[in-house]
Amino acid sequence: MAILNSIRKRGVFLIIIIALALFAFVLDGVINKGTSSPKGETNIATINGTDIPREGFMKQVEAAQRNLGGGSSTTQAMNVVWERELRRILLNEQYEALGLTAEKEQISNSLRTALANNPTFQNEAGLFDEGKMQEYIADIISRNGVEYQQWLDFEENIAANVLETSYFNLVKGGLSTTLVEGEQEYRFENDKINIEYIQIPYSKIADEDVTISDAEIEQYVKSHASEFEIDPQADIQYVAFSEKPSQTDIEDAKISIESLLESKIEYNAVTKTNDTLPGFKNATDNQDFVNANSDQPFLDKWFFKSELPAAIKDTVPSLAINSVYGPFKVDNSYNLTKLIGKKQLPDSVKARHILIPFLGASSSNPDVTQTEAQAKVTADSIRSVLKNDLSKFSSLVETFSADTNSVPNGGSYDWFNYNAMVPGFRDFCFEMKKGDLGVVKTDFGFHIIEVEGQKNFQEVIKIATVSKAILASEKTLNDVFSNATKFELEAAKGDFAALATEKSVDVRPVNKIGELDANIPGIGNNRSIVNWAFQEDVNVGDVKRFSIADGYIIAQVTRRNGKALMSVAEASARILPLLRNEKKAKLIRESINSTVMNEIATNQNVTVKTATALTMASPTIAGAGTEAKVVGASFGKDAGEYTQLIDGKSGVFMVRVLAVNKAPELQDYSSFAKETPSINTSIYEALKKAAEIEDNRSDFY
Numbered sequence: 001m002a003i004l005n006s007i008r009k010r011g012v013f014l015i016i017i018i019a020l021a022l023f024a025f026v027l028d029g030v031i032n033k034g035t036s037s038p039k040g041e042t043n044i045a046t047i048n049g050t051d052i053p054r055e056g057f058m059k060q061v062e063a064a065q066r067n068l069g070g071g072s073s074t075t076q077a078m079n080v081v082w083e084r085e086l087r088r089i090l091l092n093e094q095y096e097a098l099g100l101t102a103e104k105e106q107i108s109n110s111l112r113t114a115l116a117n118n119p120t121f122q123n124e125a126g127l128f129d130e131g132k133m134q135e136y137i138a139d140i141i142s143r144n145g146v147e148y149q150q151w152l153d154f155e156e157n158i159a160a161n162v163l164e165t166s167y168f169n170l171v172k173g174g175l176s177t178t179l180v181e182g183e184q185e186y187r188f189e190n191d192k193i194n195i196e197y198i199q200i201p202y203s204k205i206a207d208e209d210v211t212i213s214d215a216e217i218e219q220y221v222k223s224h225a226s227e228f229e230i231d232p233q234a235d236i237q238y239v240a241f242s243e244k245p246s247q248t249d250i251e252d253a254k255i256s257i258e259s260l261l262e263s264k265i266e267y268n269a270v271t272k273t274n275d276t277l278p279g280f281k282n283a284t285d286n287q288d289f290v291n292a293n294s295d296q297p298f299l300d301k302w303f304f305k306s307e308l309p310a311a312i313k314d315t316v317p318s319l320a321i322n323s324v325y326g327p328f329k330v331d332n333s334y335n336l337t338k339l340i341g342k343k344q345l346p347d348s349v350k351a352r353h354i355l356i357p358f359l360g361a362s363s364s365n366p367d368v369t370q371t372e373a374q375a376k377v378t379a380d381s382i383r384s385v386l387k388n389d390l391s392k393f394s395s396l397v398e399t400f401s402a403d404t405n406s407v408p409n410g411g412s413y414d415w416f417n418y419n420a421m422v423p424g425f426r427d428f429c430f431e432m433k434k435g436d437l438g439v440v441k442t443d444f445g446f447h448i449i450e451v452e453g454q455k456n457f458q459e460v461i462k463i464a465t466v467s468k469a470i471l472a473s474e475k476t477l478n479d480v481f482s483n484a485t486k487f488e489l490e491a492a493k494g495d496f497a498a499l500a501t502e503k504s505v506d507v508r509p510v511n512k513i514g515e516l517d518a519n520i521p522g523i524g525n526n527r528s529i530v531n532w533a534f535q536e537d538v539n540v541g542d543v544k545r546f547s548i549a550d551g552y553i554i555a556q557v558t559r560r561n562g563k564a565l566m567s568v569a570e571a572s573a574r575i576l577p578l579l580r581n582e583k584k585a586k587l588i589r590e591s592i593n594s595t596v597m598n599e600i601a602t603n604q605n606v607t608v609k610t611a612t613a614l615t616m617a618s619p620t621i622a623g624a625g626t627e628a629k630v631v632g633a634s635f636g637k638d639a640g641e642y643t644q645l646i647d648g649k650s651g652v653f654m655v656r657v658l659a660v661n662k663a664p665e666l667q668d669y670s671s672f673a674k675e676t677p678s679i680n681t682s683i684y685e686a687l688k689k690a691a692e693i694e695d696n697r698s699d700f701y
Contacts, residue, residue, distance in 0.1 A: 045082075046694040047089045054700060057081060073525050075518035078701050088160070090687045095163050098170070102162040110158045168680050175679070182673030188616040189672075190663035195634055196610045198601045199624050200592075201651035202584040210583045212576055214568045220575050221565050228566040232515045234533040235559035237496060238523070239505045241484040242551040245332070245472045253470040257327045257334045260293055260466060281324055286340050286464035294466040295333070302345055302430075302460035304418065312337050317461050332470045341462035345418070346454035349429045352412035354382060354396055355403040357445035368402075379439045379446035386437060386448065393450065402445065412452065425449065484552035488545040496543065496556045509558070515698045523553060527701060533557050534698060585647040597642065597654050610658070625650055 044057040065077035095101075115121045116128045120136060123129040140147040221228045245253070262279040283289040290298040305313055309330065316325050319339045326336040357368050358375035370378070382396055397411035406413055413421075418430055424442040428449050432438065440447045472480075483503075491499050500507045508522050515534050518525050529546055532538060533555070540560055546553045565571075594600050601608050611622045619631035627648045634655045637643060643655045 182669035350453035
């Protein structure tokens with residue numbers, strides 16, 4: 001009370017303070033309008049001096065996400081737009097430098113090609129008609145600004161494609177293959193040699209006998225820097241505090257659903273009397289009881305045993321009618337199931353029907369004008385005709401039925417199962433008898449149905465199930481929040497891993513997170529954690545709590561680096577085998593004191609092997625694998641000549657050429673002067689590599 005009185009006395013003062021705070025907040029928004037980046041950036045990126053403004057980029061991302069569909073993330077859409085904008089800017093620079101433009105005739109030709117198969121733009125002969133296109137454009141200008149803007153965007157894309165094609169064709173034009181290169185390709189594929197060789201494998205020397213220092217690996221990384229560059233990365237470790245129900249919550253949920261079994265007496269404030277509310281055991285309207293008390297609505301259908309949930313399939317079918325099974329737990333719910341019916345039904349049915357739609361029915365098309373009442377009269381009239389003469393069924397199907405799928409079959413559907421059709425249609429076909437004829441209303445209209453056949457009768461049951469989700473109580477939620485907050489505060493001052501062990505929570509490490517990554521293993525899509533890990537004012541060792549859908553994550557940054565070269569630890573897996581083989585090759589060479597192949601083979605305890613029909617195009621040696629360096633050196637020798645010792649991929653080799661079989665001369669090598677393969681991607685990647693790109697996306701997403 002003392003605190004409340006103090007607030008009342010200072011009410012005006014507090015209002016002024018709050019007002020000033022709000023004013024400062026609004027003023028800050030005005031001053032920083034147009035900037036959502038913590039660094040004050042207004043551009044998503046700058047590419048070779050060309051800015052990509054934030055506002056336009058974000059609108060494109062929103063549009064892209066809509067186009068990608070509901071399952072897509074903002075990050076996916078952002079990456080699509082980024083690649084599109086990057087490509088546009090880099091290629092536009094090239095067009096401007098070369099003076100390339102998309103001529104009107106080129107655009108017109110591309111439009112003709114793109115629209116050739118669209119009926120909207122075709123004449124009576126099925127050919128593209130320029131006049132039809134102009135009519136279409138005039139029409140959308142007059143009636144719909146949105147469609148016209150879409151057309152302008154389409155034309156812009158066509159023009160961009162024309163420019164892109166022209167540019168890449170220019171580049172390819174300067175890369176044509178000559179006849180000399182054609183002859184060389186012919187020789188690579190068809191000149192052959194036979195050899196004998198020895199191979200002293202690197203495996204002869206144990207890995208542990210060759211020492212590679214961290215300094216050697218580091219030096220290799222530096223001397224091959226372009227192969228080992230990595231973008232900014234961060235490592236984190238985290239613990240999760242899940243808002244899952246406690247054991248007490250689970251027990252309370254069981255007690256709660258058990259209370260629905262028996263009838264209970266409640267005081268009625270209106271009638272001033274006690275009312276008896278029937279429990280599930282005594283409920284006479286099971287559908288009403290389920291819909292009033294269950295998280296899942298009543299499902300009015302018959303179940304074959306194979307369709308029943310595993311938790312009840314072996315128990316409920318054997319119960320007496322109106323008996324209740326449960327409570328039983330399935331995943332995160334408690335359930336009660338009552339058996340309310342048993343009967344025999346076929347597992348498949350053959351039936352034919354005539355569908356009469358009405359205005360507003362699911363299947364009705366714009367041409368349907370008859371009301372529901374009129375459609376019912378039509379359906380009843382057709383049934384009367386068929387009752388007197390079933391032979392007219394097929395002709396009436398063709399005249400009246402709106403179900404285009406069954407009309408070609410005389411309205412018939414062959415042997416469909418119980419769940420194949422909508423409920424009303426299903427119930428008539430499976431619960432009536434063969435030969436029965438009737439009218440049934442569904443969401444699609446009125447069906448005149450004849451049951452043509454039923455087979456494989458078996459027992460089915462109808463059940464009513466009350467299902468209640470097991471939810472975390474307010475106390476549990478508060479406890480989880482409290483525990484997560486305490487962990488965050490204590491971890492910020494102490495040892496994260498030791499504290500996790502003390503609190504019996506699992507620590508999960510996540511390594512090599514990229515600055516633009518969105519998915520975190522074990523957590524899912526969470527840009528907020530990634531953004532935090534890369535903020536300039538966040539240091540290694542910092543800890544922060546994050547809210548997620550089902551609880552909290554307490555994360556700690558354990559490592560972070562800017563754009564750099566791989567560490568020794570990261571690069572060693574790739575480099576160790578290379579450096580190790582270099583040293584092994586040196587040791588093997590030092591152990592050889594002869595230049596004669598047979599002597600070397602004897603001293604090194606290896607055999608002389610042969611390989612035939614080797615080509616430069618396919619440098620695989622039988623018994624040794626792919627050895628391009630060895631085969632290449634061998635092609636440089638004449639028959640009878642030896643190579644020097646060669647350090648191959650798998651060992652040290654010496655080769656003697658046994659025979660050189662040159663392919664016959666050709667008068668024309670043009671068929672081997674292969675066209676330059678598609679290099680569009682290579683050109684674009686080269687432009688990207690050469691570009692100066694200031695990428696600020698991580699400041700906004």
